[in-house]
Amino acid sequence: MAVLASRVLGLVREISFAALFGAGMVADAYTVAFRIPNLLRDLLAEGALSSAFVPTFTAALHNDGEDRAHRLGNLTLSALLVVTGVLTACGMAWSEEIVVVIARGFDDDPYKVALAARLTRVMMPILALVTLGAVWMGMLNARRRFVMPALAPAVFNIVSIVAGVGVWIAGESVENGVMLWSIGTLLAGIAQACCQLPSLWRLGYRPALFVRGVWNDPGVRRIMRLMAPALVGLAAIQINIIINTGFASTLEDGAVAQLGYAFRLFFLPLGVFGVALATVTTTHASEEAARGDRVALGERVADSLGAGWMLTSASAVGLAVLAVPVVTLIYRHGQTSAADAEAIAIVLQAYVAGLLPYSLVKILAPAFYTVDRPRIPLLGSVSAVVVNITFNALTYRELGAPGIAMGTGLGALTNVLVLRIAFARVIGPLPAEGRWRRLGGLAVANGVLGAVVFGGWTGAQWAAQSWGFGDWPVWALVPALGLVIGAGFVAYAGVLRALRYPGAALLLRLPARLLRRR
Numbered sequence: 260m261a262v263l264a265s266r267v268l269g270l271v272r273e274i275s276f277a278a279l280f281g282a283g284m285v286a287d288a289y290t291v292a293f294r295i296p297n298l299l300r301d302l303l304a305e306g307a308l309s310s311a312f313v314p315t316f317t318a319a320l321h322n323d324g325e326d327r328a329h330r331l332g333n334l335t336l337s338a339l340l341v342v343t344g345v346l347t348a349c350g351m352a353w354s355e356e357i358v359v360v361i362a363r364g365f366d367d368d369p370y371k372v373a374l375a376a377r378l379t380r381v382m383m384p385i386l387a388l389v390t391l392g393a394v395w396m397g398m399l400n401a402r403r404r405f406v407m408p409a410l411a412p413a414v415f416n417i418v419s420i421v422a423g424v425g426v427w428i429a430g431e432s433v434e435n436g437v438m439l440w441s442i443g444t445l446l447a448g449i450a451q452a453c454c455q456l457p458s459l460w461r462l463g464y465r466p467a468l469f470v471r472g473v474w475n476d477p478g479v480r481r482i483m484r485l486m487a488p489a490l491v492g493l494a495a496i497q498i499n500i501i502i503n504t505g506f507a508s509t510l511e512d513g514a515v516a517q518l519g520y521a522f523r524l525f526f527l528p529l530g531v532f533g534v535a536l537a538t539v540t541t542t543h544a545s546e547e548a549a550r551g552d553r554v555a556l557g558e559r560v561a562d563s564l565g566a567g568w569m570l571t572s573a574s575a576v577g578l579a580v581l582a583v584p585v586v587t588l589i590y591r592h593g594q595t596s597a598a599d600a601e602a603i604a605i606v607l608q609a610y611v612a613g614l615l616p617y618s619l620v621k622i623l624a625p626a627f628y629t630v631d632r633p634r635i636p637l638l639g640s641v642s643a644v645v646v647n648i649t650f651n652a653l654t655y656r657e658l659g660a661p662g663i664a665m666g667t668g669l670g671a672l673t674n675v676l677v678l679r680i681a682f683a684r685v686i687g688p689l690p691a692e693g694r695w696r697r698l699g700g701l702a703v704a705n706g707v708l709g710a711v712v713f714g715g716w717t718g719a720q721w722a723a724q725s726w727g728f729g730d731w732p733v734w735a736l737v738p739a740l741g742l743v744i745g746a747g748f749v750a751y752a753g754v755l756r757a758l759r760y761p762g763a764a765l766l767l768r769l770p771a772r773l774l775r776r777r
Contacts, residue, residue: 265409266527268416273523274589275423276440281594282603285433286516287508288371291362292378293444294504295350296385308339308390311485312397314629315478320401328398329464331478336394337468338479343387350386354379361501362515364508374434381441385448392452395459407458414454418447433594488633502648503663506655513599514660520590521606521664525614528574554687560626561689565761567618568701573751575614576705577744580712582608588736602660609661613668616675623678632685639677643670700758708751715743 280286312335320328350357354376358365365371396408422443426436456466473479507514578585586604591597624636647670654662682689719739755763 265411265413265416268413268420269523270527270589272416272419272423273520274592275420277520277590277595278592279423279426279440279594280433280437281596282513282516282520282590282599283594284368284371284512285374285437286519287362287365287512287514288375289378289437289441290515290519291358291365291504291508292375292441293382295354295357295361295379296347296383298501308335308393308397308482308486311482311628311633312394313401313625315482315485316397317401319478325463327478328401331476332394332398332464333467334469334473334476334479335482336391336466337470338473338483339390339394340387340468343390347383347386350383351380354383361504362508363505364510374437378437378441381438382444385445388448388452392455395452395455398464399455399458402462404458404462407455411451411455415447415451418450419443422446485628485631485633488637503651503667506651506663507660510655510659513602517599517603517606517660518663520603521586521610524578524585524589524607525610525664528571528578528614556626556629557682557687557689560622560682560686562761563622564619564689565697567622568615568697569755569760569762569766571615571618572701572705573708573748575611576709577712577747578611578614579608580709581716581740581743582611584716584736584740588740606660606664609664610668612665613671616668616671619675620671620678623675623682626682626686627678630686635681635685636678638681639674642677643674646670646673696758697760700755700760703758704751704754704760707754708747711750712743712747715746719743 276286276289280289316328316331319331355372358372358375358379362375365375392411396411399405399408419440422440425443426439429436429439431439503518504515507518582604583601586607587597587600590603591600620639624639627633627635647666650666650669651663654666658665716739719742723739749767752763752767756767
C-alpha cells in the first residue's frame with residue numbers, strides 16, 4: 260500500500276507538471292535540469308549505495324549489535340555527505356557547461372541553456388539531501404521497517420504537488436512558474452529525507468557526523484569496495500541516459516519531455532512491483548547470505564522472480580494496448596495538447612517492451628552484492644549500455660523518441676540475460692520445477708488479458724460514438740478505463756488461478772484486501 264500510494268502520488272505530480280508546463284521548450288529545460296542531480300542521485304545515493312550498504316549494515320547488525328551498526332550508518336553518512344557536497348558545489352558552479360554536455364541539441368538555443376542552468380543551480384542540493392534519505396532508508400529496510408522508506412517518495416510527491424498548486428494560484432508565467440516548481444522540488448527533497456528520521460529515532464539511532472576514522476573503518480571500506488563496481492556499472496547506465504538525452508535534444512522541441520513523461524508511466528508498475536520486490540529480496544537475501552545459506556538465497560530470489568513475471572508482464576500488456584487512452588487521461592490537460600498526448604503514447608508503447616526485463620534486473624542484481632560478487636552486475640550494465648547506445652546511434656534519426664525508448668528495452672533484456680546466466684554459475688541454480696508450465700500459463704493469461712482490454716476499449720469507443728461523443732471526453736475516461744482494466748484484471752488473475760500459478764489466488768483477492776485495509 261505504501262509503495263502504491265507513493266507511485267500514485269508521483270503520477271499526480273506528473274499530471275500537475277504536464278498541465279502547468281506542457282511538453283515544449285520549458286518542459287525540456289526542466290527535464291534536463293532535474294536529470295542532472297537525479298543522475299548523480301541514482302549513481303551515488305540510491306543505486307550503488309543501496310546495493311552495498313544494506314548487506315554490510317545487516318551483517319553488522321547480526322554480528323556486532325545495534326551500536327556498531329548505528330555507528331557504521333553514521334560513518335557512511337559522513338563519507339557520502341563529503342562526496343555529494345563537493346559534487347553539489349561543482350554542479351552549481353558549472354551548470355551551463357553540464358547542460359550543454361547532457362543536451363547538446365540545446366546549444367543552438369541560448370535561452371533554453373540559460374533556463375536549464377538556472378533550474379539546475381536550484382535543484383543541485385537535492386543530491387546531498389537524498390544521500391541522507393538513502394542511508395536512513397537502508398537502515399530501516401535492514402531492520403525490516405519497509406513502510407516509512409516506501410512512503411518517503413510519497414512525501415516528496417505531496418510537497419511537489421502543493422508547490423504546483425501554489426504555481427497555479429500565483430498565476431505566474433510559464434518561465435517563472437517552472438522556477439517556483441523547482442524550488443518546491445528542493446523543499447520536497449528535504450521533506451523526503453527528514454521524514455524517515457523519527458522511525459529510526461524510535462529504534463535507538465542518533466544521527467552524528469564523524470571526521471576521524473571514517474576511511475579506516477572496515478565496514479565503510481567494505482561498502483566502498485562493493486560500491487566501486489556498482490558505481491562503474493551505474494555510471495555506464497547514466498552515461499547511456501546522458502547520450503540518449505543528447506540524441507533526443509537534437510530532435511524537435513518536446514522530444515526530451517515526451518521521453519520523460521512516458522518514462523514516468525513506464526516506471527509506475529516498475530516502481531510499484533519491481534522496486535518493492537527488489538527491496539524485500541535484498542533484505543531477505545542479505546540475511547540468507549550472512550548465514551551462508553545459498554539454497555535459501557536462491558529460493559528467495561526465485562519467489563520474487565515468479566511474482567515479478569506475474570505482475571509486470573501483465574502491466575506491459577495492459578499499457579501497450581491502452582497507451583493512448585491512459586496517456587490522454589493522465590497528461591491531456593492544460594498546456595498538453597492532443598498531439599503531445601499521442602506522441603507520448605507512442606513512446607510509452609516502445610518503452611513497455613523493457614518493463615519485464617527491467618523488473619527482473621532489479622530483483623537479480625542485488626543477490627550478487629550479498630555474496631560479494633559486484634562485478635557481475637557491472638558486466639550486465641556495461642553490456643546493456645553497449646546494446647542501447649549502438650541501437651540508438653543507428654536509428655534515432657529514423658525512429659525518433661520511440662526508437663530511443665526501444666533501445667532502453669533492448670539494453671534491459673541484455674542485462675537480464677547476463678545476470679540470469681551468471682546466477683546459476685555463481686550462486687546456484689534456481690528451482691526449476693514447473694518452470695515451463697508457469698511460463699505457458701503466463702502466456703495464455705496475458706493473451707486473454709490483451710484480448711479482453713482490446714475488446715473492452717474497442718467496445719467503449721463504439722459506445723462513445725453511438726452516444727454522440729465522437730470520442731470519449733477526458734472526464735469520462737476514468738469510469739471507462741476503470742471498467743476495462745477491472746475486467747482485464749479479473750480475466751488475467753482468474754486464468755492464472757485456474758492454471759495454479761503461484762500467488763494467483765492472492766492476486767485475485769488483492770483488491771478486496773486493499774478495500775478492507777482502507
